[in-house]
Amino acid sequence: MEDHCPLSPSGALATSPTFGGESSTVATKLSAAQLTGREESHLVELPSGHYLQLPAAEAFTALQADAREAGFELAIASGFRSFRRQLAIWNGKACGERRVHDDAGRDIAMDSLTPREQMHAILRYSALPGSSRHHWGTDLDIFDAAATAPDYQLQLSPSEVAEGGVFEPMHRWLDQRMAAGQSRGFFRPYNLDRGGVAPERWHLSYAPLSLFCERQLTAELLLSCWEECRATEAPLMLGDEVRANLSQILLNYVSAAPDWCPVQYSP
Numbered sequence: 001m002e003d004h005c006p007l008s009p010s011g012a013l014a015t016s017p018t019f020g021g022e023s024s025t026v027a028t029k030l031s032a033a034q035l036t037g038r039e040e041s042h043l044v045e046l047p048s049g050h051y052l053q054l055p056a057a058e059a060f061t062a063l064q065a066d067a068r069e070a071g072f073e074l075a076i077a078s079g080f081r082s083f084r085r086q087l088a089i090w091n092g093k094a095c096g097e098r099r100v101h102d103d104a105g106r107d108i109a110m111d112s113l114t115p116r117e118q119m120h121a122i123l124r125y126s127a128l129p130g131s132s133r134h135h136w137g138t139d140l141d142i143f144d145a146a147a148t149a150p151d152y153q154l155q156l157s158p159s160e161v162a163e164g165g166v167f168e169p170m171h172r173w174l175d176q177r178m179a180a181g182q183s184r185g186f187f188r189p190y191n192l193d194r195g196g197v198a199p200e201r202w203h204l205s206y207a208p209l210s211l212f213c214e215r216q217l218t219a220e221l222l223l224s225c226w227e228e229c230r231a232t233e234a235p236l237m238l239g240d241e242v243r244a245n246l247s248q249i250l251l252n253y254v255s256a257a258p259d260w261c262p263v264q265y266s267p
């Protein structure tokens, strides 16, 4: 339930300084609709056209300046993502319109799998709509725009960020900043493979806000999100399988490793 959480789901909004000259408000407490990507009033637009919460946007801009001094062009591949967009990705994979791949990058023949196997195959690389950290405006996928040609086809693949990969030098620099407590509040929730979500070194999370979003996300909140969406959105495919296994899914795929953020933040 949400009532043990320091952020109430009431969605209190406070007037805030503007980012990039735009007038906006910042949510000091996220509502259930904001937390599940169905509301965007807590976000500001960055010059790149991506959206984050204001404190995360400011911290990321500072981290970009740090990176530039070190010779990297820290760029965003994906920031905020809406519930509707995540639902389209999920349903596209569940119905076979989008490819689903295994850890070696090979296509999975979804029609040869049971619904449960299909669900796990999707969850390895895609979040359940309503549970994506990209809904919060605190999390983003990054790359080094200085390391590639303008026409480079960004993949966000393990080989790009591994030893010898095109983005590895910037990620090594980020590792050093994180270890020194100089990463402006950004850390990696999916750094290691715990058998759930595949490792994503390119995914950064602004811990001073996201640690509190994590605590708000519960099975009850997701179930009511999907219920409320029935009137306006496409049905969640594999929904029966998901509902029957929801607590296990939250444990294995939604919760990040308990120690992903080495710093304590208070609300």
Ligand SMILES: [Zn+2]
Binding pocket: 078, 134, 140, 141, 200, 202, 203, 204
């Ligand atoms: Zn991501």
